[in-house]
Amino acid sequence: MSAVSEVSSNASAIAIRRSTVAAELARVLAPESVLVEREALMPYECDGLSAYRATPLVAVIPADEQEVAAVLAVARATHTPVVARGSGTGLSGGALPHAEGILLSLAKFKRIVAVDPLARLARVQPGVTNLRISQQVAPLGLYYAPDPSSQIACSIGGNVAENSGGVHCLKYGLTVHNILKVRAITIEGDVVDIGSDALDSAGYDLLAIVTGSEGLLAITLEVTVRLLPKPETACVVMASFADVESAGEAVANVIGAGIVPAGLEMMDKLATSAVEGFVHAGYDLEAEAILLAESDGTHEEVAHEIEKMIEVMRASGATQIRCSSNDAERLRFWSGRKAAFPAVGRISPDYYCIDGSIPRGALAKVLKRTEELSERYGLRCANVFHAGDGNLHPLILYDANIPGELETTERFASDILELCIEVGGTITGEHGVGIEKINQMCTQFRPAELAQFHAIKAAFDPEGLLNPGKGVPTLHRCAEYGAMRVKGGALPHPDLPRF
Amino acid sequence: MSAVSEVSSNASAIAIRRSTVAAELARVLAPESVLVEREALMPYECDGLSAYRATPLVAVIPADEQEVAAVLAVARATHTPVVARGSGTGLSGGALPHAEGILLSLAKFKRIVAVDPLARLARVQPGVTNLRISQQVAPLGLYYAPDPSSQIACSIGGNVAENSGGVHCLKYGLTVHNILKVRAITIEGDVVDIGSDALDSAGYDLLAIVTGSEGLLAITLEVTVRLLPKPETACVVMASFADVESAGEAVANVIGAGIVPAGLEMMDKLATSAVEGFVHAGYDLEAEAILLAESDGTHEEVAHEIEKMIEVMRASGATQIRCSSNDAERLRFWSGRKAAFPAVGRISPDYYCIDGSIPRGALAKVLKRTEELSERYGLRCANVFHAGDGNLHPLILYDANIPGELETTERFASDILELCIEVGGTITGEHGVGIEKINQMCTQFRPAELAQFHAIKAAFDPEGLLNPGKGVPTLHRCAEYGAMRVKGGALPHPDLPRF
Numbered sequence: 001m002s003a004v005s006e007v008s009s010n011a012s013a014i015a016i017r018r019s020t021v022a023a024e025l026a027r028v029l030a031p032e033s034v035l036v037e038r039e040a041l042m043p044y045e046c047d048g049l050s051a052y053r054a055t056p057l058v059a060v061i062p063a064d065e066q067e068v069a070a071v072l073a074v075a076r077a078t079h080t081p082v083v084a085r086g087s088g089t090g091l092s093g094g095a096l097p098h099a100e101g102i103l104l105s106l107a108k109f110k111r112i113v114a115v116d117p118l119a120r121l122a123r124v125q126p127g128v129t130n131l132r133i134s135q136q137v138a139p140l141g142l143y144y145a146p147d148p149s150s151q152i153a154c155s156i157g158g159n160v161a162e163n164s165g166g167v168h169c170l171k172y173g174l175t176v177h178n179i180l181k182v183r184a185i186t187i188e189g190d191v192v193d194i195g196s197d198a199l200d201s202a203g204y205d206l207l208a209i210v211t212g213s214e215g216l217l218a219i220t221l222e223v224t225v226r227l228l229p230k231p232e233t234a235c236v237v238m239a240s241f242a243d244v245e246s247a248g249e250a251v252a253n254v255i256g257a258g259i260v261p262a263g264l265e266m267m268d269k270l271a272t273s274a275v276e277g278f279v280h281a282g283y284d285l286e287a288e289a290i291l292l293a294e295s296d297g298t299h300e301e302v303a304h305e306i307e308k309m310i311e312v313m314r315a316s317g318a319t320q321i322r323c324s325s326n327d328a329e330r331l332r333f334w335s336g337r338k339a340a341f342p343a344v345g346r347i348s349p350d351y352y353c354i355d356g357s358i359p360r361g362a363l364a365k366v367l368k369r370t371e372e373l374s375e376r377y378g379l380r381c382a383n384v385f386h387a388g389d390g391n392l393h394p395l396i397l398y399d400a401n402i403p404g405e406l407e408t409t410e411r412f413a414s415d416i417l418e419l420c421i422e423v424g425g426t427i428t429g430e431h432g433v434g435i436e437k438i439n440q441m442c443t444q445f446r447p448a449e450l451a452q453f454h455a456i457k458a459a460f461d462p463e464g465l466l467n468p469g470k471g472v473p474t475l476h477r478c479a480e481y482g483a484m485r486v487k488g489g490a491l492p493h494p495d496l497p498r499f
Numbered sequence: 500m501s502a503v504s505e506v507s508s509n510a511s512a513i514a515i516r517r518s519t520v521a522a523e524l525a526r527v528l529a530p531e532s533v534l535v536e537r538e539a540l541m542p543y544e545c546d547g548l549s550a551y552r553a554t555p556l557v558a559v560i561p562a563d564e565q566e567v568a569a570v571l572a573v574a575r576a577t578h579t580p581v582v583a584r585g586s587g588t589g590l591s592g593g594a595l596p597h598a599e600g601i602l603l604s605l606a607k608f609k610r611i612v613a614v615d616p617l618a619r620l621a622r623v624q625p626g627v628t629n630l631r632i633s634q635q636v637a638p639l640g641l642y643y644a645p646d647p648s649s650q651i652a653c654s655i656g657g658n659v660a661e662n663s664g665g666v667h668c669l670k671y672g673l674t675v676h677n678i679l680k681v682r683a684i685t686i687e688g689d690v691v692d693i694g695s696d697a698l699d700s701a702g703y704d705l706l707a708i709v710t711g712s713e714g715l716l717a718i719t720l721e722v723t724v725r726l727l728p729k730p731e732t733a734c735v736v737m738a739s740f741a742d743v744e745s746a747g748e749a750v751a752n753v754i755g756a757g758i759v760p761a762g763l764e765m766m767d768k769l770a771t772s773a774v775e776g777f778v779h780a781g782y783d784l785e786a787e788a789i790l791l792a793e794s795d796g797t798h799e800e801v802a803h804e805i806e807k808m809i810e811v812m813r814a815s816g817a818t819q820i821r822c823s824s825n826d827a828e829r830l831r832f833w834s835g836r837k838a839a840f841p842a843v844g845r846i847s848p849d850y851y852c853i854d855g856s857i858p859r860g861a862l863a864k865v866l867k868r869t870e871e872l873s874e875r876y877g878l879r880c881a882n883v884f885h886a887g888d889g890n891l892h893p894l895i896l897y898d899a900n901i902p903g904e905l906e907t908t909e910r911f912a913s914d915i916l917e918l919c920i921e922v923g924g925t926i927t928g929e930h931g932v933g934i935e936k937i938n939q940m941c942t943q944f945r946p947a948e949l950a951q952f953h954a955i956k957a958a959f960d961p962e963g964l965l966n967p968g969k970g971v972p973t974l975h976r977c978a979e980y981g982a983m984r985v986k987g988g989a990l991p992h993p994d995l996p997r998f
Contacts, residue, residue, distance in 0.1 A: 190947035198856035198924040208707030229757035258728035284654035357697035425697040448689035
């Protein structure tokens with residue numbers, strides 16, 4: 001059989017499968033909730049990691065729990081993979097469709113079901129955006145702490161799937177620390193309520209295992225989030241440094257002094273210069289690196305903490321220090337940080353955002369090695385990241401139209417992630433593994449540890465229908481990856497089509 | 500066969516099994532590390548829940564990882580259950596031996612392996628006591644936050660197994676929030692390192708699933724704990740109330756005002772009067788209930804928080820308010836709380852400590868219902884608990900020598916736990932399920948949820964050799980429990996021998 005006829009025979013097999021599965025789904029959902037046409041499926045081809053794309057067999061938009069259960073029953077009966085999707089803002093390809101699978105959109109699950117201001121809880125459906133929760137409870141003086149940069153668009157269900165973070169994680173924790181309960185449905189169609197409204201929950205900690213499981217264990221139907229009282233006031237210190245290493249040392253010193261800022265972010269010169277032309281945040285363009293450190297709380301607490309931070313930054317060699325004098329200025333300081341990714345997009349045809357985390361003590365070392373790698377690969381790298389909790393987001397600037405440059409970028413990215421492992425860190429901070437970092441999982445974990453992950457997966461989804469190919473690599477894949485690395489060849493790429 | 504000969508045949512079967520397993524263990528451990536004689540096994544017959552006792556087949560005290568691995572290899576080869584034990588201070592019978600199993604003591608694992616003051620981490624073996632960590636790092640100005648009342652004796656491995664709490668959990672979290680990594684060995688003998696030194700760990704959250712798993716999933720070999728800087732100062736407010744309900748309301752109001760005290764504890768009159776004759780803590784003996792609320796931080800923060808708390812307590816009807824004027828007085832205020840359990844032991848032949856948790860909003864209601872139950876059952880009940888996080892510890896006073904009184908006590912305790920479930924809480928706060936609360940798990944969870952727990956167990960320990968019969972009830976057991984409850988008969992007791 002020639003290559004061409006193989007492709008067309010595969011395409012016709014998919015077409016047959018599509019119509020079979022769609023027909024089953026049409027029996028349980030309204031016609032407009034089952035999408036099969038190419039144009040209708042296009043919006044679902046990728047998530048925020050747009051370098052990877054695939055057309056799902058079919059996309060469904062169920063309206064309630066019963067409809068989700070009905071979709072899963074079809075998936076079981078037809079042995080069809082299911083990939084759940086929130087807003088599609090994920091950066092590791094967790095919601096990348098499976099070419100032979102159902103894409104299950106939770107877009108219709110957008111109700112804020114209940115708010116209890118006394119218990120400081122909100123019960124929300126998974127399609128509710130992160131920011132909407134805080135907006136809804138703002139009149140009560142409350143907010144939801146985790147704040148990914150995509151918070152205007154990203155859904156709380158996606159936040160649970162990826163255990164998302166944000167600028168304020170340092171003080172307030174990741175998603176797992178800010179939710180109390182998840183109502184989820186397993187591939188078997190069992191609805192389980194995990195976690196509790198109280199201090200602790202009996203039994204194994206299923207809430208933690210489901211949070212960050214990237215849609216591989218169960219599908220979230222409802223989330224109970226913790227709300228926090230809005231702090232009385234907040235203030236940002238902006239400090240300039242003559243090199244990134246000393247900014248890294250300053251971060252370690254702030255934390256070492258027992259201060260837990262509400263946020264502690266670093267941007268290097270490449271990032272600030274990209275940002276400044278875009279949003280005019282007022283950054284010091286002479287500095288090789290700046291730190292933004294926020295304090296929140298009562299007026300007294302903030303005044304005290306800001307004073308201590310300034311002292312530590314000075315002692316760490318800050319060349320210039322400014323404090324926000326009012327809330328408008330504070331938000332302006334942050335506006336640059338929040339716009340950093342799109343701003344970098346303006347100075348380079350393409351950029352690749354990495355997400356790794358390291359022990360804070362290794363910050364200066366990792367920044368120095370990243371600079372060296374940047375020179376070696378001949379690619380610029382902007383550093384914008386959650387310095388306080390050691391969560392790096394190097395942005396590699398490249399041009400996908402230059403042959404081989406994406407491959408060089410991926411090699412550079414892989415080196416940074418493996419550097420994170422080398423210093424005792426991990427290949428994820430808050431973006432998840434998805435399809436993007438599945439090879440690096442082989443470096444991060446030993447076979448016994450990966451086998452334990454697979455056993456957990458089998459405990460929820462023995463047939464492996466939920467989001468297959470993501471999150472945890474097969475031992476076979478790791479063996480291949482290891483062999484290729486030993487040969488010193490180019491890094492292997494995930495098996496999925498890339499555009 | 501008569502009953503007598505059945506018993507003796509069972510005893511002789513156990514004796515044969517004991518010598519077989521002991522012989523295998525003697526091949527891999529030093530002779531003094533394998534205990535088989537009745538007198539040598541006696542100290543291991545129970546943990547802190549001394550109403551339940553069993554003699555293990557054999558007890559072993561391995562000295563290092565290799566020896567633990569060797570014991571597990573013997574367990575696998577001979578299909579023998581293994582129950583791990585730290586200091587044996589647990590209150591739910593988690594370390595109760597299995598009559599046909601190996602009791603694996605981690606008493607020799609008592610090294611503090613490393614302390615990193617910059618990263619604020621300590622790497623310790625599981626047999627190190629909770630308090631020793633804080634003592635060791637005190638010269639560095641650091642401490643380990645979770646502080647169970649048994650902290651002088653309880654081991655960090657046991658704290659991980661039970662996800663232990665303490666007075667300061669309200670502000671600083673449970674064990675799971677204060678550890679970063681666990682090195683554990685599975686029943687298969689695989690050593691796995693779970694968690695990471697960085698912000699997040701890739702893959703499913705095995706750290707959370709192992710924490711609180713009561714020795715059913717893996718055996719802890721090493722724990723990396725977070726250390727916190729010792730606060731500059733701390734102060735305790737002691738407030739008196741005319742009834743327990745208004746003290747409960749005051750707790751809700753403090754939290755509702757956005758204050759997160761370092762500790763927020765309640766004691767009722769029965770508890771304070773028992774304590775006062777024992778340790779002279781200076782409690783108000785006229786009050787029906789007192790609250791102890793601690794604030795810690797910088798001098799300014801503490802002054803501000805104490806002022807706010809006093810205001811809220813006054814508005815909530817406090818009849819008397821006192822603040823500790825120095826650290827000696829602060830410790831004296833706490834001494835009564837810490838001695839409450841033994842103090843209650845002085846005014847009653849026996850007492851039964853319950854551990855449930857509820858949403859804070861339900862505090863007043865649950866306290867009132869507990870009073871009613873106390874009258875109905877004719878048993879006194881002292882309330883001493885972590886009010887701030889809704890973690891109740893009612894102490895039922897009874898006399899085991901009065902026929903039927905232990906059974907009445909257990910019925911009372913079971914009613915309180917089911918009341919916790921009714922108001923949206925759970926049957927555990929910080930003591931775990933163990934053998935004690937295994938029946939109430941049937942009320943707390945639906946069959947699909949219990950099935951998911953069993954699947955998790957099978958993912959780690961398919962043969963069910965680690966601590967069988969604890970933590971999660973079989974569906975069969977729940978069916979029997981349900982049937983007995985429907986018949987309105989006496990509560991069934993766990994299958995294990997009780998003394």
